[in-house]
Amino acid sequence: MRQFARHHPIWTGLLAIVVAVLLWAIFAVWPAALEDAIGRKKLFLNALFNGITLGGLYFLVASGFTLIFGLMRNVNLAHGSLYLLGGYVGYFAADITGFWLLAFPIAFLVVAFFGVMLQILVFRRIEGQDLRQTLVTLGISIVVADLMLWGFGGDFYNISPPSWLSGPMTTFFVTAVRSSGEPVYMTYPLVRIVIFIASVVVGVAMWLALNKTRIGMMIRAGVDDRDMLSATGARIQIVFVGVFAFGAGLAGIAGVVGGTFQSIAPGEDIRFLLASLVVVIVGGMGSIPGAALGALLIGLAEQFGSVYFPTYAVVLTFLIMVVVLAFRPQGLLGKA
Amino acid sequence: MVALPDTRPDSDTTRDQRMWLERVPAQYWVLGILLLIIPSFASDFVMFQIMGWTYILGLIALSLMFLGGYGGMVSLAQMTFAGFAGYLVAIFGDSAISGISQGWPWFVTIPLALLLTMLFATLVGWLAVRTEGIYTIMITLAIAAAFFYFTRQNYDIFNGFQGFNSVLPPQLFGVDWRGPEAFYYLTLFWAVAGYAGVLYVGRAPFGLALQGVRDNPRRMAALGYNVTAHRVAAYAFAGLIAGVGGILLTWQSAQISPGTVGIQPAIDILVIAVIGGLRHPIGAFIGAFIYVLLKTFAVDVLVALGLSGERFQLLIGLGFLIIVFWSPDGLLGLWDKLRESRRRDPLTGRRGE
Numbered sequence: 001m002r003q004f005a006r007h008h009p010i011w012t013g014l015l016a017i018v019v020a021v022l023l024w025a026i027f028a029v030w031p032a033a034l035e036d037a038i039g040r041k042k043l044f045l046n047a048l049f050n051g052i053t054l055g056g057l058y059f060l061v062a063s064g065f066t067l068i069f070g071l072m073r074n075v076n077l078a079h080g081s082l083y084l085l086g087g088y089v090g091y092f093a094a095d096i097t098g099f100w101l102l103a104f105p106i107a108f109l110v111v112a113f114f115g116v117m118l119q120i121l122v123f124r125r126i127e128g129q130d131l132r133q134t135l136v137t138l139g140i141s142i143v144v145a146d147l148m149l150w151g152f153g154g155d156f157y158n159i160s161p162p163s164w165l166s167g168p169m170t171t172f173f174v175t176a177v178r179s180s181g182e183p184v185y186m187t188y189p190l191v192r193i194v195i196f197i198a199s200v201v202v203g204v205a206m207w208l209a210l211n212k213t214r215i216g217m218m219i220r221a222g223v224d225d226r227d228m229l230s231a232t233g234a235r236i237q238i239v240f241v242g243v244f245a246f247g248a249g250l251a252g253i254a255g256v257v258g259g260t261f262q263s264i265a266p267g268e269d270i271r272f273l274l275a276s277l278v279v280v281i282v283g284g285m286g287s288i289p290g291a292a293l294g295a296l297l298i299g300l301a302e303q304f305g306s307v308y309f310p311t312y313a314v315v316l317t318f319l320i321m322v323v324v325l326a327f328r329p330q331g332l333l334g335k336a
Numbered sequence: 337m338v339a340l341p342d343t344r345p346d347s348d349t350t351r352d353q354r355m356w357l358e359r360v361p362a363q364y365w366v367l368g369i370l371l372l373i374i375p376s377f378a379s380d381f382v383m384f385q386i387m388g389w390t391y392i393l394g395l396i397a398l399s400l401m402f403l404g405g406y407g408g409m410v411s412l413a414q415m416t417f418a419g420f421a422g423y424l425v426a427i428f429g430d431s432a433i434s435g436i437s438q439g440w441p442w443f444v445t446i447p448l449a450l451l452l453t454m455l456f457a458t459l460v461g462w463l464a465v466r467t468e469g470i471y472t473i474m475i476t477l478a479i480a481a482a483f484f485y486f487t488r489q490n491y492d493i494f495n496g497f498q499g500f501n502s503v504l505p506p507q508l509f510g511v512d513w514r515g516p517e518a519f520y521y522l523t524l525f526w527a528v529a530g531y532a533g534v535l536y537v538g539r540a541p542f543g544l545a546l547q548g549v550r551d552n553p554r555r556m557a558a559l560g561y562n563v564t565a566h567r568v569a570a571y572a573f574a575g576l577i578a579g580v581g582g583i584l585l586t587w588q589s590a591q592i593s594p595g596t597v598g599i600q601p602a603i604d605i606l607v608i609a610v611i612g613g614l615r616h617p618i619g620a621f622i623g624a625f626i627y628v629l630l631k632t633f634a635v636d637v638l639v640a641l642g643l644s645g646e647r648f649q650l651l652i653g654l655g656f657l658i659i660v661f662w663s664p665d666g667l668l669g670l671w672d673k674l675r676e677s678r679r680r681d682p683l684t685g686r687r688g689e
Contacts, residue, residue, distance in 0.1 A: 075470045126661075130470050131410060135610055135660040138603065142653030150647065270599055274481050277474045285471075311489050318482030322463060325475065329466040 070286025086255025115248020284334025457575020499593025
């Protein structure tokens with residue numbers, strides 16, 4: 001951080017200004033002139049919160065993708081299918097058992113199992129052949145998408161959160177002040193906040209596991225030099241299977257989250273595959289903090305775009321990607 | 337390397353003195369004559385829907401084959417270039433959406449559309465060549481998705497969700513170019529032109545340098561070749577081929593809409609090129625022929641087997657999966673393997689391993 005500030009004083013200054021403006025916009029009561037110019041503060045805060053929570057969801061999907069890519073150089077274009085599968089499994093788990101929380105471990109285990117199968121049956125046979133891996137996983141995603149359409153139909157599935165999580169929650173952000181001088185506080189769906197906090201916890205735990213534990217050390221060594229690591233006697237195939245299972249399981253959990261946030265339907269697999277592609281391209285391939293930054297940026301861009309210029313909201317995210325690619329091809333936090 | 341004086345009076349030198357017409361291999365004669373006389377016995381449906389569509393999809397897949405096979409860059413944006421050209425023809429030329437279409441004559445519209453498509457492909461290429469391998473696939477996939485969403489949202493230029501309909505080819509020389517026979521020959525002509533063009537460029541200095549860049553970019557850079565420029569130029573050339581295919585595709589269905597440039601069609605083009613094989617231009621057309629046959633008749637076959645016709649995508653996906661898993665070079669690779677195993681060793685009389 002300090003090093004960055006020393007090397008790039010202008011960028012640091014600009015960032016500081018942006019952060020200050022954002023903080024002011026979030027906490028201050030907006031003057032009438034500003035509300036006239038860009039709309040009510042409630043709208044802004046809602047877009048901000050939606051963007052951040054959507055970023056949390058994107059992070060869950062993309063972190064598994066980037067982890068698998070970073071360690072194994074496996075491009076898993078079936079990652080979106082894993083997400084969708086997790087959503088369906090979670091829906092039926094929650095529906096049958098009646099416990100929303102139970103949907104998470106079940107989806108994690110089922111999808112992780114699929115991930116292990118994918119790693120053992122597919123990726124291990126075509127290791128090191130990037131293009132073939134891409135094509136094979138693309139074929140798998142086509143087949144799996146059609147099988148799921150066959151099995152679950154084209155309906156929208158919505159996983160409903162339990163009663164203690166549903167409903168709005170009053171936050172301490174002031175959106176406006178009534179004429180009586182009484183402040184109006186913003187309300188926001190509780191389940192979204194809880195899920196966002198959970199994804200932050202997952203992210204931090206992942207970062208800690210990667211940087212502070214023995215297994216994390218092995219994974220990081222594998223990212224840097226796979227052959228050297230296996231030469232030192234580490235059981236690299238087991239690490240591979242473990243990371244693949246974890247990354248796939250995260251996609252499954254993200255599917256449950258996505259099913260609770262929005263809904264699960266055919267076509268969502270491609271949407272989330274694209275989202276995680278854009279997120280990891282923007283953030284930098286193989287970097288967990290990069291995935292977090294990219295997910296936050298893309299989530300915010302999507303939500304602010306849909307509020308302030310609704311026609312081209314989707315195009316905005318791709319524009320960010322193009323700009324990042326043009327000036328920093330390895331991604332914002334990627335290694336050159 | 338020092339060029340040794342060629343003193344051997346062998347077949348190589350004599351063959352070069354033959355007329356170029358005589359040097360065309362026999363298979364080409366058979367195939368060419370067969371393709372030329374198809375309209376004399378085939379139905380309108382076969383000519384227009386099956387063969388015409390095969391040539392068009394083959395052209396678009398050919399542009400991907402050129403990039404992937406000669407340049408080592410697998411782009412998923414080829415359908416986007418094709419759709420872009422189709423859109424431009426609809427915007428500058430005539431369509432039912434008179435509020436947007438300019439109604440310019442064809443000799444302005446078509447060159448302009450192709451030129452702008454090349455420009456677009458150059459821009460995308462300039463962006464895509466900053467990355468390598470898998471990243472290229474992902475970036476072009478993202479560009480294809482962005483273009484799809486853009487055309488779906490933009491109503492001022494691209495007419496949004498509906499797109500353009502009644503986009504018809506010009507009535508040139510008093511011929512209705514959308515008639516089955518005329519359209520068959522039109523698409524055949526452009527398919528052959530594209531095929532010959534790719535073969536020619538592949539053997540020209542530019543194509544050879546491009547293949548060198550594919551195999552070893554660092555060595556080519558050390559030899560003084562501009563690696564990036566060659567790659568971007570390959571994108572421009574591929575964009576031209578895809579653009580021609582896109583205009584023909586628009587004329588064939590007489591409409592262009594965001595559905596034409598969606599993510600699924602973009603992936604289909606990759607499937608076509610890979611099924612056929614990325615090593616030789618003919619692979620694109622073989623893949624397109626199989627794809628069109630499947631797309632046209634798979635529903636009947638599936639229904640006959642007692643499955644629902646909607647499982648077409650499953651059939652295509654499984655076929656694609658089997659081919660890429662067991663033969664990365666597509667059907668052409670399978671063919672080569674078959675020939676290799678059938679060949680007898682002239683000395684021992686044994687079959688190849």
